[in-house]
Amino acid sequence: MNIGVFASGRGSNFQAILDAIHQRILTASVSLLLSNKSDAGALEIARAHHIPAVHVSQKQFSDEPSFAAAMVRLLKEHDVQIIALAGYLKKIPIPVVREYRNRILNIHPALLPSFGGHGMYGHFVHEAVIASGAKISGATVHLVDEEYDRGPIVIQKAVPVEKGDTPETLAAKVLRVEHEIFPLALQAFAENRVIINERSAWIQ
Ligand code: GRF
Numbered sequence: 752m753n754i755g756v757f758a759s760g761r762g763s764n765f766q767a768i769l770d771a772i773h774q775r776i777l778t779a780s781v782s783l784l785l786s787n788k789s790d791a792g793a794l795e796i797a798r799a800h801h802i803p804a805v806h807v808s809q810k811q812f813s814d815e816p817s818f819a820a821a822m823v824r825l826l827k828e829h830d831v832q833i834i835a836l837a838g839y840l841k842k843i844p845i846p847v848v849r850e851y852r853n854r855i856l857n858i859h860p861a862l863l864p865s866f867g868g869h870g871m872y873g874h875f876v877h878e879a880v881i882a883s884g885a886k887i888s889g890a891t892v893h894l895v896d897e898e899y900d901r902g903p904i905v906i907q908k909a910v911p912v913e914k915g916d917t918p919e920t921l922a923a924k925v926l927r928v929e930h931e932i933f934p935l936a937l938q939a940f941a942e943n944r945v946i947i948n949e950r951s952a953w954i955q
Contacts, residue, residue: 752941753782755831757839762793763926764837764858764933769800771934779941783829785822787841803829809841819844826851833940835933836895840872848897853947855895855902856940858933860925862907863891867900877918877925888912888921890929892936894952903952905945906936 756765765784771777784797787808797804805825812818823846826834836843836857843855859867861876866888871879880888889909894902908931910924939945939954946953 752779752937753830753832754779754937755783755785755826755829755834756781756793756797756837757785757834757843758793758837759786759788759791759840760793760838762791762796762837764835764929765793766796767930768835768837768934768937769796770930771938777934777938777941779833779937783825783831785825787839793837815844816846819846822847823850833937834895835937837933842899843895845897848895853894854940856892856905856933856936857895857900857902858929859891859893859900860888860922860929861891862887862889862909863893863900863904867891869899871900874918874922877921880912881916881918881921886912888925890925890932892932894947903947903950905939905952906932906954908932 758765772779781802784793784802784804786794786806789806794804809818834851834855861880866876866879887909889907891904892906893904896902908928910928944955946955
């Protein structure tokens with residue numbers, strides 16, 4: 752199974768996917784790393800692993816349809832079968848969502864549907880969780896549809912929110928769980944063990 756990884760940042764989830772492939776926890780290959788940020792650490796990780804690393808962003812195109820068409824072309828050229836959004840902060844263009852219906856996975860650093868949606872990313876999520884007084888948080892892998900953070904949930908894992916936690920200490924606990932569950936979700940797709948109906952997805 753060829754994975755196309757999209758990342759905007761340092762790429763620790765991307766690295767976790769590569770580690771899982773190396774450890775044979777994930778039987779797949781990453782055939783493309785795409786980033787909207789030319790200075791993303793994830794691009795460097797891809798280059799170090801001789802994985803095609805492409806900087807592409809909407810700004811390089813005159814309109815969204817041409818951007819979307821270029822993204823689909825790039826995905827097809829690299830024979831991408833599943834897209835993993837590993838800290839990708841841009842909305843996926845509708846034509847791409849349609850072309851890869853039920854084949855785009857996103858990792859979110861909270862237990863959706865709580866603490867999700869537009870603007871809920873990075874430290875904003877953990878600040879909101881702590882401010883809410885919630886006693887657990889965690890990570891979610893979900894399918895991507897036309898709205899932010901709304902598609903069917905595939906896998907989640909919780910972590911405790913402890914007295915004295917800061918957004919940084921909570922982020923660190925959640926990140927460890929992200930690195931664990933994203934490869935598990937991808938392997939379930941690789942083995943065709945994900946049952947998807949309208950609003951939910953279950954790993955068999
Ligand atoms: C992760 O916390 C992920 O949940 C969120 O963006 C962050 C990406 O971190 N979507 P990294 O670039 O994978 O280290």
